[in-house]
Every structure is written in C-alpha cells, then in structure tokens.
Amino acid sequence: xxxxxxxxxxxxxxxxxxxxxxxxxxxxxxxxxxxxxxxxxxxxxxxxxxxxxxxxxxxxxxxxxxxxxxxxxxxxxxxxxxxxxxxxxxxxxxxxxxxxxxxxxxxxxxxxxxxxxxxxxxxxxxxxxxxxxxxxxxxxxxxxxxxxxxxxxxxxxxxxxxxxxxxxxxxxxxxxxxxxxxxxxxxxxxxxxxxxxxxxxxxxxxxxxxxxxxxxxxxxxxxxxxxx
Amino acid sequence: xxxxxxxxxxxxxxxxxxxxxxxxxxxxxxxxxxxxxxxxxxxxxxxxxxxxxxxxxxxxxxxxxxxxxxxxxxxxxxxxxxxxxxxxxxxxxxxxxxxxxxxxxxxxxxxxxxxxxxxxxxxxxxxxxxxxxxxxxxxxxxxxxxxxxxxxxxxxxxxxxxxxxxxxxxxxxxxxxxxxxxxxxxxxxxxxxxxxxxxxxxxxxxxxxxxxxxxxxxxxxxxxxxxx
DNA sequence: TGCCATTAAATTGTTGACAATTTGGTGACA
DNA sequence: TGTCACCAAATTGTCAACAATTTAATGGCA
Numbered sequence: 329x330x331x332x333x334x335x336x337x338x339x340x341x342x343x344x345x346x347x348x349x350x351x352x353x354x355x356x357x358x359x360x361x362x363x364x365x366x367x368x369x370x371x372x373x374x375x376x377x378x379x380x381x382x383x384x385x386x387x388x389x390x391x392x393x394x395x396x397x398x399x400x401x402x403x404x405x406x407x408x409x410x411x412x413x414x415x416x417x418x419x420x421x422x423x424x425x426x427x428x429x430x431x432x433x434x435x436x437x438x439x440x441x442x443x444x445x446x447x448x449x450x451x452x453x454x455x456x457x458x459x460x461x462x463x464x465x466x467x468x469x470x471x472x473x474x475x476x477x478x479x480x481x482x483x484x485x486x487x488x489x490x491x492x493x494x495x496x497x498x499x500x501x502x503x504x505x506x507x508x509x510x511x512x513x514x515x516x517x518x519x520x521x522x523x524x525x526x527x528x529x530x531x532x533x534x535x536x537x538x539x540x541x542x543x544x545x546x547x548x549x550x551x552x553x554x555x556x
Numbered sequence: 557x558x559x560x561x562x563x564x565x566x567x568x569x570x571x572x573x574x575x576x577x578x579x580x581x582x583x584x585x586x587x588x589x590x591x592x593x594x595x596x597x598x599x600x601x602x603x604x605x606x607x608x609x610x611x612x613x614x615x616x617x618x619x620x621x622x623x624x625x626x627x628x629x630x631x632x633x634x635x636x637x638x639x640x641x642x643x644x645x646x647x648x649x650x651x652x653x654x655x656x657x658x659x660x661x662x663x664x665x666x667x668x669x670x671x672x673x674x675x676x677x678x679x680x681x682x683x684x685x686x687x688x689x690x691x692x693x694x695x696x697x698x699x700x701x702x703x704x705x706x707x708x709x710x711x712x713x714x715x716x717x718x719x720x721x722x723x724x725x726x727x728x729x730x731x732x733x734x735x736x737x738x739x740x741x742x743x744x745x746x747x748x749x750x751x752x753x754x755x756x757x758x759x760x761x762x763x764x765x766x767x768x769x770x771x772x773x774x775x776x777x778x779x780x781x782x783x784x
Numbered sequence: 785t786g787c788c789a790t791t792a793a794a795t796t797g798t799t800g801a802c803a804a805t806t807t808g809g810t811g812a813c814a
Numbered sequence: 815t816g817t818c819a820c821c822a823a824a825t826t827g828t829c830a831a832c833a834a835t836t837t838a839a840t841g842g843c844a
C-alpha cells in the first residue's frame with residue numbers, strides 16, 4: 329500500500345535479484361506469471377519480459393510451455409561460475425589497482441561499515457546482500473562496464489549456488505576481515521596482494537560448499553540408474 | 557521460398573548475429589518491428605523478444621518509444637570491449653592449454669582451412685565471420701560456459717566496432733598467421749606463448765582502428781557545433 | 785524566406801481474448 | 815489394488831485490435 333505508481337520492468341527485476349542476493353528465495357522455485365502479476369501489480373506482458381531478461385542472466389530458467397523457475401545450478405555449473413569469478417575478479421583487481429581514486433576507497437569503507445552494522449544487528453539477509461554487493465562495487469573501480477556486468481551475473485549466480493550448496497552452519501561468505509584487507513591492499517595500489525587475498529577468499533567460499541549431497545531435479549536419472 | 561516452416565526466435569537472433577559478424581549491417585541502422593516481421597515471416601511478438609534478447613548482448617540498442625537500432629559503440633565502449641577481450645581471452649587460454657584434447661586441435665585446424673578457403677575465394681564476408689568464430693571456438697576448449705558466453709558477446713561487439721571504426725584499406729582482422737600460431741602453441745600446451753600471441757593479436761586489431769574520425773548519429777551535434 | 789504551431793502518418797506499447805500445452809484428478813477395467 | 819485412458823483445470827503461447835508516442839509534413843504568419 330506504500331506505492332501507488334506502477335512498478336516498471338526494471339523494478340521487478342531488481343526485486344527478484346534482491347530476493348536472490350538475500351537468499352530469501354530458493355533455487356528451483358516455480359514462478360507462475362499470474363502470481364507475480366498479482367504480487368507486483370503489473371501485467372503479464374511485463375512479467376514475461378522480466379523472465380526473458382533474467383533468463384539471459386541465468387537467474388531464471390525458462391522451459392517452453394513449462395514456465396519459469398529460479399535457476400538451480402548444477403555442480404558443474406557451480407564450479408565453472410567460481411572459476412570464472414577467480415579469473416574475472418583477478419583481472420578486475422589489476423585494473424582497479426591502477427585506477428583507484430581516493431573517493432573509491434572512502435566509498436568502500438562506508439560499505440564495510442554497513443556490512444559490520446548488519447552483522448551487529450544480526451540482520452543476516454542484509455549482510456548476505458552486502459557481502460555480494462561488495463564484490464560488485466570493487467569491480468566498478470576498474471572502470472570496465474562489460475566486465476562489471478559479467479561479474480554481476482556471476483555474483484547473482486553465486487548467491488544461488490550458496491543457497492543450494494551452502495552448509496547451514498557456517499555463513500559461507502566473507503569473514504576473517506578479507507573484505508577489509510582487500511580495501512587496504514587496493515588503497516596502496518598493491519594489485520598482487522589484492523589478487524592473492526581475492527583468490528583465497530573465493531576458494532574459501534567455494535570450499536565451504538558441499539557438492540556431495542543431494543541434487544535437484546534431473547540428477548534423479550543418475551541416482552536411480554546406479555541404484556537399479 | 558526455400559523454407560516454409562516458421563523461423564523460431566533463436567533462428568532470427570542467429571540471422572541477425574551472422575549479419576553483424578559478416579559486417580553486412582551497419583551500426584546505427586534502424587530496425588522497425590514491421591519490416592523484420594516481413595523479412596523473417598514471424599509475428600511482432602517474436603521480433604520484440606528478439607530485440608530484448610539482443611539488447612542484453614549490447615548488439616541492439618532499445619530506446620523506449622523509439623524502437624531498435626543496431627548498436628553503435630562509442631570510442632570509450634570500444635576500448636573497454638577490447639580491454640575485456642584481452643583479459644578474458646588470456647584467462648581462457650591458460651585453461652585451454654590445460655584442457656586441450658587432440659580432437660580440439662583437429663577441429664581448429666579444420667577451421668583454419670575454412671578461413672584459408674574463404675580467403676582464396678575472396679569471400680570476404682565469410683572470412684570475416686570465420687575470423688570471429690575462431691576466437692569463440694578457441695574459447696570453448698577452456699570448458700567454461702559463462703566465460704565462453706561472455707567472450708561471444710565481446711566478439712560480436714568487436715565486429716560492430718570494426719564496422720564502425722575499421723580502416724577500409726586493411727582488413728582489420730587476423731592476418732600474419734596469428735591464428736595458426738595460436739593453434740600451434742595450444743597444441744604444445746604452451747599457455748605463455750599462446751597468451752603472448754593473443755595479446756599482440758588483439759592489440760594489432762585494435763591498433764588498426766581509427767577512433768579520431770567521424771562518429772555516428774548523436775555526434776553530429778559535436779561536429780556541426782565546431783563547424784558553425 | 786524562415787520559424788513555429790497544428791495535423792496526419794507511422795511506429796511502438798499495451799491489453800485482453802483465444803489457442804495450445806501441461807498437469808492433476810477421476811473413474812473404468814483387468 | 816494397480817494401471818490406463820480420459821477429462822477438467824490451470825498455465826503458458828499467440829495473435830489482433832486498440833492506445834500512446836514519436837516523426838514528418840503542411841500551412842499560417844512574421
């Protein structure tokens with residue numbers, strides 16, 4: 329009831345992206361057009377455009393005559409996403425170290441404050457989102473739009489992967505002050521150190537996932553083929 | 557009249573992508589929905605989906621109530637695309653060198669044959685397309701879907717950039733047997749050499765562009781402002 | 785002539801109805 | 815009871831008419 333103006337297509341995308349970044353929506357969730365029309369108060373046309381756009385980001389999976397579901401990355405896809413992140417963020421950091429400006433550092437430190445606040449207030453959803461957004465903000469310092477957009481896609485997919493394969497016990501994101509150390513290294517334009525921290529950081533996140541256990545949907549073939 | 561079955565959405569995308577890769581369509585070209593409906597024999601609904609998908613790849617530019625045009629990258633965007641290619645293809649080559657298999661090399665050599673044939677037959681359009689596709693095939697050897705898809709986008713954008721800023725005299729693509737040398741290096745799993753060749757290769761392509769001269773469309777303002 | 789408001793044509797955006805497909809359930813029958 | 819065919823509901827796909835916007839053209843007016 330807060331907003332009477334109609335939501336635009338990009339608004340809806342953002343809302344869905346946020347819910348993924350905060351891990352409030354599970355991979356594999358079925359999204360029917362009509363229900364989303366009701367929720368966001370937009371027409372089916374808009375929702376269908378949103379589905380198409382998000383499917384390009386591998387956030388939503390579209391199957392003909394079957395509708396849309398929140399993407400549920402396979403183990404293979406998950407590894408490829410993290411491999412891509414290692415390569416991309418490493419390259420971005422080198423350029424970021426060359427191009428970083430004082431204002432960037434201030435901005436990042438303000439972001440770190442927010443992360444800390446969310447952590448103190450035990451606002452887990454906000455903290456998870458901020459952890460992801462940190463990597464995106466870091467990327468922007470490199471001033472390369474195509475690579476930033478690409479990394480953004482990877483971060484959203486990572487969020488889905490963590491939703492799916494994350495061990496419940498340990499919050500599988502950036503602890504140990506690695507974000508802080510990244511900002512420090514960047515402030516000194518130390519690309520090498522930043523890259524090393526980032527590599528460890530991403531390996532750390534990936535290592536906290538458990539890929540051995542159950543899968544979703546299509547892998548039943550493999551499971552039951554072996555059992556019979 | 558060759559095909560009576562209706563073209564699907566992906567077919568239309570591919571046709572448009574091909575025409576860009578062969579540089580048969582100029583950046584900035586206006587695409588009206590109705591005309592494309594007639595050309596491809598599909599409904600407006602399909603064309604609109606195609607526009608939306610290709611706009612996500614930065615191949616088509618969508619402006620609200622203004623319709624679609626073939627993207628016309630700015631100089632700044634062009635530099636960023638090539639920077640992204642250098643970073644991405646370098647990373648891809650390292651992984652490709654680790655994972656390359658004999659079949660891959662055979663496949664690449666067959667592709668080189670095609671390139672040579674097109675060159676001998678003076679089929680310029682085909683040769684330009686094949687030159688671009690070489691980089692995409694190379695990327696696939698690294699077995700990383702997200703990065704492959706990303707590179708694909710960059711290659712298409714490169715094609716637009718070359719259309720726009722390429723000097724007419726020299727065909728601003730891969731000569732000097734650099735593609736051959738890349739395959740050789742890859743066959744010996746020599747990532748370092750491959751990366752060096754690729755870096756030179758991309759710099760070479762970029763250096764053949766002329767960013768000083770005229771621009772398209774909106775830059776007329778600047779041009780005539782200076783002249784008056 | 786040059787400029788500006790008004791109008792007509794062309795193009796894009798949106799909506800709703802209808803068709804096609806999938807999904808879930810019911811009941812007949814072995 | 816278990817299986818299969820069939821039917822009904824729900825969901826997605828398509829299309830055509832209509833609304834809104836932009837673009838081009840015309841004609842008045844200084």
